[in-house]
Amino acid sequence: MTKRPPYGFFLIHMLAFGLSGFFLAYLDAENPDLVFIYMHGGIAILVYLVFYLVIFGIDEVKWMFINAALGLFGIYAQIDLILGLFGKRASDFSAAVHLVPFLYYVLYTFLLYQAVLDFSGARDNPRRKRIVESAYVLLSVGVYGFIWLLNH
Numbered sequence: 001m002t003k004r005p006p007y008g009f010f011l012i013h014m015l016a017f018g019l020s021g022f023f024l025a026y027l028d029a030e031n032p033d034l035v036f037i038y039m040h041g042g043i044a045i046l047v048y049l050v051f052y053l054v055i056f057g058i059d060e061v062k063w064m065f066i067n068a069a070l071g072l073f074g075i076y077a078q079i080d081l082i083l084g085l086f087g088k089r090a091s092d093f094s095a096a097v098h099l100v101p102f103l104y105y106v107l108y109t110f111l112l113y114q115a116v117l118d119f120s121g122a123r124d125n126p127r128r129k130r131i132v133e134s135a136y137v138l139l140s141v142g143v144y145g146f147i148w149l150l151n152h
Helices: 007-026 033-057 060-086 096-118 128-149
Strands: none
Touching: 007 033, 007 096, 033 060, 033 096, 060 096, 060 128, 096 128
């Protein structure tokens, strides 16, 4: 059996950094400080990517980017939903402002996906892994579609 990464530490640590990146990007809609947002978020994102490559390997990190491509629609829908709680919309911000919060979202959902693989015992079981991956994609698309429909 493979040794599990310290999910609790990473989930809490990344949630804190992701929330701070989210609020830095979206709190001041008129004039977000992109240099500070990119320094604060960019350095942390680079460090997380290095940890991910060491802990999970290149094939799993490749899956992270596949997951990100699938979830781009979902990320936008969820950011739009969250911003709606503050009376704002994702379209109120340039793509440059969305970069750091989106990357945190990608990193966080990848970590959740890895945790699901480990906790379901699917990582070392090809049949179970295909089932978990299919369920993960279908559930994600369903949730994202529902959120998008709520907002439109």
